[in-house]
Amino acid sequence: MRIWRELGYTVTVPLMAALGLVHLLVVLTGVLASTYVVGLPLLAGCVVGARRLGAANRGLARTLAETDVPAPAPHRQGRGLLNRMGAALGDVAGWRAIIHAVVRLPAAALAFASAAGTWGLGLVLLTCPLWWQVPGLPAPGGWAGALLLSVLGLGLLLLAPMVVHLALGPExxxxxxxxxxxxxxARIRTLEETRALAVEDAAAALRRVERDLHDGTAARLTALAMSLSMAREELAGAADPERLERARALIDGAHRGAKETLSELTDLIRGIHPPALDKGLEVALATLAARSPLPVDLDAELAERPSPAVETIAFFCTAELLANVAKHSGARQAAIRLRAQGGRLRLRVWDDGEGGAVVADGEPAAGSGLRGLTGRVRVVDGELAIHSPAGGPTVVTVDLPLRA
Structure with a gap:
């Protein structure tokens, strides 16, 4: 239960702060002794040791205060004694943990004082009718005064969880x-993840194009070539009417196959770069809205045109979202709103369906296609937010930079 976890955190914080203060004193000793041979190794060890102290504080914050903080990058040791010492002394995460041990002291004192002043004092006042009768203790106005103090203590206990929660804010x-x-x-880590997503997305697109060409277009072209070859053989005996009829049938079949192959190639090309985007994102979204089996209200207004990569991502996001609406939502209508402001492109797709597109913590439901959209959007440092309570409506907001 959150109340008891936060109370346990306020009790633990002073102990960790005291441990950090002791560590800080050792660090100061290393700083003062840095002019001697033993000083720098001591200081380097303290900086690396501060990482472990920071990890312990992160673990407590995650377990008791529901504050999940990602760990910094692992410490990389150099080769040789001097390089190891230099890497330790230049460890940014270790120095940040040392700074945390200094500046957290007022926050820890505030958290502990709030818990003591509400939980502790509240319990004392609540039990006032019991302990005021102890011989030697002053009577607080008799039973009436004791009951009044008891009610005051009950009020403090009722307010204690909220007070402690707010007091833990600085911590x-x-x-x-x-x-x-x-x-x-953190920015480097985000860029590394984004680069990995971009590479995976490009590899998946190439695999999809290769599969479509191999399984669809290539097979049809092979059949077309065989049909034309057979028709040529039939035409060799043009005097025979039956052979002429078979040749005509083969040529008709080859003609149909050529048209179907051309249609598949056109669809494949549109999947790589939709031609409608050549006239702008607004026109492309209008095309998607017109092709949707559901009524779609489009409100698109762009003061400036995004870069081609951003336009392509916005187009495919809209196409996938409208497909989800038609297949899974049970909606009667949908709406698209597109705006560009402050260097960002904001796309919102709404439907009046049954909702349930997220399962927990805003994570997309499996099989909805939204997980793939999240990765596609992150390639250009974009964000995708989903609001889809049970019973609907579903609102998906895609926020992208205008330039990628």
Whole structure:
């Protein structure tokens, strides 16, 4: 239960703060002794050790305060004693953990004082009718005064969970700001994940094109070539009416196969780059809305045109979302809203269906196609938000940069 976990966290925080203070004193000793041979190794060890202290604080915050902070990148040791010492002294995550041990002291004091002032004082006042009768203790106005203090204690206990939760706000903020990866490191990690997604998306697209060409177009072209070859053999005996009829049938079949192959190639080309995008994203979305089996209200207004990559992602996101609406939602109508403002492209697709497109914590339901859209959007540092309560409506918002 959150109330008891947060209360346990307020009790644990002072102990961890005291441990951090002891560690800080050792760090200061290493700083002061850095002019001697033993000082720098001691300081380097303290910086690396601060990482473990930070990991312990992150674990407590995740378990008791429901604050999940990603761990910084692992410490990389250099080769040789001097390189190892230099890597330790330059470890940004270790120094941030040391800074956290310093600045968290007021936050820890606030959290502990709030718990003591509400839970502790509330329990004391609530039990006032019992302990005021102890010989030697002053009577707080008799039974009436004792009951009044007891009611006051009950009020403090009722307010205690909210007070403690608010008092832990600074502590949570410091954990997120100082014990997670530095902003530059977090950005590098995001870029690495985005690059991996882009590579996977490109590889999947190439595999899809190869499969479509091999299984569809190539097979039809092979059949077409065989039909034309057979027709040529039949035409060799043109004097025979039956052979002429068979040749005509083969040529008709080859003609139909050529038309179907051309249609498949056209669809494949549209899957790579929709021709409607040549006239702008608004026109392309209007084409999607017109082809949808459901009535779709389109409201698109762009002050400036996004880059081609962003237009393509927005187009395919809209196509996938409208397909989901038609297949899974049971909706009667849908709406698309597109705006460009502040260097961002905001796309919102709404439907009045039965909802349930997310299962928990905003994660898309399996098989809905939304998981793939999330990866596609992240390739250009975009975001996809889903609001789909049971019973609907479903609103999917795609936020993309105008330039990628």
């Amino acid at each position: 949570r903020m410091l954990v997120r700001k100082l014990l997670g990866p530095p902003p530059a490191q």
